[in-house]
Amino acid sequence: MPKDIVVEQADIEVDGRMFTVTRIPTATSGSWFVIHDAFEVWAALAIEDATGEIAGWRNPPDKLRTEIENAVKACLRYSPQVIRGGYDN
Numbered sequence: 001m002p003k004d005i006v007v008e009q010a011d012i013e014v015d016g017r018m019f020t021v022t023r024i025p026t027a028t029s030g031s032w033f034v035i036h037d038a039f040e041v042w043a044a045l046a047i048e049d050a051t052g053e054i055a056g057w058r059n060p061p062d063k064l065r066t067e068i069e070n071a072v073k074a075c076l077r078y079s080p081q082v083i084r085g086g087y088d089n
Helices: 062-075
Strands: 008-014 017-025 029-035 041-048 054-058
Touching: 008 062, 017 062, 029 062, 041 062
Parallel strands: none
Antiparallel strands: 008 017, 017 029, 029 041, 041 054
């Protein structure tokens, strides 16, 4: 039976550029966050809901990795204490 999935989006600024972050829940205990603009995907990161730990990256520019991580967590008000539901916005 199909399951309803909520996909969230928010805007972030990284290195003076505006990007959209799309949160895609996974079948396990985390989510993928895709960082993109209107034309291409810049990076993606996986975050564990229970701990807030980064579980994986795809194609991040090395010099922007920390800035991207902080911006994603801030814009979606990441709360690792919230295990079910994961995000409080």
